Amino acid sequence: MNRHGPTQHARGVRILLKVGITAVALWVATVLFSDIKIEGDDNGRRALTLIGVAVIFGLVNAVIKPIVKTLGCAFYVVTLGLIGLVVNALLLLLTSEIAGRLDLPFHVGGFWAAFWGAIVVGLVSWVLHLVLGGKDDDD
Numbered sequence: 001m002n003r004h005g006p007t008q009h010a011r012g013v014r015i016l017l018k019v020g021i022t023a024v025a026l027w028v029a030t031v032l033f034s035d036i037k038i039e040g041d042d043n044g045r046r047a048l049t050l051i052g053v054a055v056i057f058g059l060v061n062a063v064i065k066p067i068v069k070t071l072g073c074a075f076y077v078v079t080l081g082l083i084g085l086v087v088n089a090l091l092l093l094l095t096s097e098i099a100g101r102l103d104l105p106f107h108v109g110g111f112w113a114a115f116w117g118a119i120v121v122g123l124v125s126w127v128l129h130l131v132l133g134g135k136d137d138d139d
Contacts, residue, residue: 017132022054023047025124026106032120035113039105049099053106057095057121065091088118 027050030038038053040046068087069076075083089111096108108114 019051019054019058021125021128021132022057022121023050024128025121026050026053026057028124029117029120033113033117035109036117037105037107037109049104049106052102052104053095053099056098056102056104057092060091060095060098064094085115085119088122089115092118092121 029036038046092114099106
């Protein structure tokens with residue numbers, strides 16, 4: 001890293017690490033909840049699908065979540081941040097919809113599956129970031 005900030009290489013590695021962590025977290029959600037499904041003929045296909053869905057989920061979070069947080073700031077304050085759980089569930093449902101439109105075999109079957117799945121994805125991502133040392137200076 002140079003003194004002016006992270007190099008392009010370091011940023012690229014950090015992005016790949018985040019995608020990998022999100023893919024693992026999504027996989028854990030598919031293991032724990034039968035209404036969150038990933039399909040594929042073999043493990044390689046399912047792994048590629050998880051990586052694709054992780055990229056979509058990251059983009060959805062990067063683009064839409066800040067807008068929702070800004071517009072719904074009062075709701076975050078009034079609910080002490082609990083509305084964030086609902087927002088994360090809706091973002092996971094949106095990710096499922098986008099994945100379906102892109103012919104990625106990933107599906108979240110309803111709000112409650114998305115709600116609990118988003119909690120698991122958040123917790124697993126947090127733990128993996130702690131263990132792997134993922135730095136979140138751009139969130």
